[in-house]
Amino acid sequence: MSIPTIKHVRAFTLRGGGADYHDQGDGHWIDDHIATPMSKYPQYRQSRRSFGINVLGTLVVEIEASDGTVGFAVTTGGEPAAYIVEHHLARFLEGARVTDLELIWDQMYQSTLYYGRKGLVINTLSGVDLALWDLLGKIRQEPVHQLLGGAVRDELQFYATGARPDLAQKMGFIGGKMALHHGPAEGEEGLRKNLEELATMRERVGKDFWLMLDCWMSLDLNYATRLAQGAAEFGLKWIEEALPPDDYWGYAALRKAVPSGMLVTTGEHEATRWGFRMLLEMGCCDIIQPDVGWCGGLTELVKISALADAHNTLVVPHGSSVYSYHFVATRHNSPFAEFLMMAPKADEVVPMFHPQLLGEPVPENGRMRISRLDQPGFGVTLNPECPLHRPYDRGARP
Ligand SMILES: C[C@H](O)[C@H](O)CC(=O)C(=O)O
Numbered sequence: 001m002s003i004p005t006i007k008h009v010r011a012f013t014l015r016g017g018g019a020d021y022h023d024q025g026d027g028h029w030i031d032d033h034i035a036t037p038m039s040k041y042p043q044y045r046q047s048r049r050s051f052g053i054n055v056l057g058t059l060v061v062e063i064e065a066s067d068g069t070v071g072f073a074v075t076t077g078g079e080p081a082a083y084i085v086e087h088h089l090a091r092f093l094e095g096a097r098v099t100d101l102e103l104i105w106d107q108m109y110q111s112t113l114y115y116g117r118k119g120l121v122i123n124t125l126s127g128v129d130l131a132l133w134d135l136l137g138k139i140r141q142e143p144v145h146q147l148l149g150g151a152v153r154d155e156l157q158f159y160a161t162g163a164r165p166d167l168a169q170k171m172g173f174i175g176g177k178m179a180l181h182h183g184p185a186e187g188e189e190g191l192r193k194n195l196e197e198l199a200t201m202r203e204r205v206g207k208d209f210w211l212m213l214d215c216w217m218s219l220d221l222n223y224a225t226r227l228a229q230g231a232a233e234f235g236l237k238w239i240e241e242a243l244p245p246d247d248y249w250g251y252a253a254l255r256k257a258v259p260s261g262m263l264v265t266t267g268e269h270e271a272t273r274w275g276f277r278m279l280l281e282m283g284c285c286d287i288i289q290p291d292v293g294w295c296g297g298l299t300e301l302v303k304i305s306a307l308a309d310a311h312n313t314l315v316v317p318h319g320s321s322v323y324s325y326h327f328v329a330t331r332h333n334s335p336f337a338e339f340l341m342m343a344p345k346a347d348e349v350v351p352m353f354h355p356q357l358l359g360e361p362v363p364e365n366g367r368m369r370i371s372r373l374d375q376p377g378f379g380v381t382l383n384p385e386c387p388l389h390r391p392y393d394r395g396a397r398p
C-alpha cells in the first residue's frame with residue numbers, strides 16, 4: 001500500500017479572534033478587568049490587551065500531501081510561530097510519510113529543546129501536529145475521533161466559560177465558569193467583591209448548578225486559600241489556575257488547604273508529558289486542563305491523558321473547539337468538555353473559533369452528538385473571508 005508523503009508545509013497568520021481568542025474588540029467580557037499576574041500594575045489592570053495578551057494572533061499551519069490533500073490547523077502563535085514552522089520544523093515533515101506522526105513529533109521536540117520545551121515553541125509544534133492529524137483523517141476519509149480509537153459515548157456534555165453562568169444555565173450547559181475580576185493587589189475590598197459576585201451568581205442559578213472560578217495564574221497561596229474558603233459557602237465547584245504554572249509546590253499546598261469537596265484544577269499553560277508529570281506526581285490538582293493547541297498537540301495529549309488516568313485524574317481540556325471535541329469523545333477520563341462563550345456579552349452561543357473556521361459545530365442545549373463530528377479530519381475548513389498572510393514564504397516545492 002503506498003502511503004502519501006508530505007510535499008509542502010506552509011504557515012500563515014491571522015488576526016481577530018479565532019484561535020487567539022483573547023484578540024477581541026472593546027467591550028468584550030474576556031477583557032473586562034480580569035485578574036492576571038499583571039494586575040499588580042494598576043495601568044495593566046483593566047484590560048489584558050493593554051499588556052499584550054493578543055500580540056501573537058493566530059497561526060495557521062497547512063500541510064499538503066503528495067496526492068494533493070491538504071490538512072490544516074489553527075492555534076495561537078502568529079508571526080514568530082510562522083517563522084519556526086517555515087524555517088525550522090518544516091524540514092522534519094517535507095518528504096516524510098503522512099503516517100509518521102510519532103517520528104515527526106519527536107524530531108520537532110528534540111530539535112527545539114535548546115530553545116523550546118514550553119510556551120510558544122510547543123504551541124507551534126502543537127499546530128503542526130494537529131494539521132498532520134487533520135491531513136491523515138482527510139486522506140483516510142475518517143474523522144480524527146475514529147483515528148484515535150473511536151468515541152466512548154454518543155454525545156459530549158459542556159460547561160460554559162463566560163461572564164453569565166445564569167444565561168449558560170438557561171442554554172442547557174451543566175455549569176458556568178467565571179473569570180475572577182480582582183487580584184491580591186486590590187486587597188480586602190477586591191476579595192470581598194470577588195465573593196459578592198460569586199454569591200450573586202449562586203443566587204441566580206440556584207443550588208445545584210456548577211459554578212467555577214478561573215483565576216488565570218493571578219493569585220498567591222494565601223489569597224487563593226482565603227478565596228477558596230470564602231467561596232465554599234457559595235458552593236464553588238472548582239478553583240482554576242489560581243497560581244503561576246511553575247509553582248507546583250503552591251498547587252500541592254493549595255489542594256490540601258481548600259475546603260473538602262472543592263476541586264483544584266490547572267494545566268492550560270502546562271506543556272508535554274514531562275510538565276504534566278510534575279502536576280500529577282506532586283498531587284497538584286484534581287482535574288488537568290491541557291490545551292491541545294498548546295500542550296504538544298494530539299499526539300502528546302494522548303500520552304498526557306494516559307498518565308493522568310493512571311493517577312486517577314480527570315482530563316478536561318481547555319477550550320480549543322474541534323481539536324478538543326474529537327479527543328474528549330474518545331476518553332473515559334474526560335467526562336465533559338469546556339465551551340468558551342465568545343459572544344461579547346456571553347449571551348449567545350457562537351463557534352469558539354469564530355470567524356476563522358467554517359463548519360465548526362457548537363453545543364445545542366449544552367450537548368453535542370458525536371455524529372456532528374463525523375467528517376474527515378477535524379471536519380472544519382478555513383473561512384475564505386479571513387485574509388491569510390504568509391510572512392516567511394519559502395515558495396512552493398516542485
Ligand atoms: C476566562 C479566562 O481568563 C481565560 O480567558 C480563558 C480560560 O482560562 C479558560 O477558558 O479556562
Ligand SMILES: [Mg+2]
Nearest residue numbers: 214240241268
Ligand atoms: Mg482557564
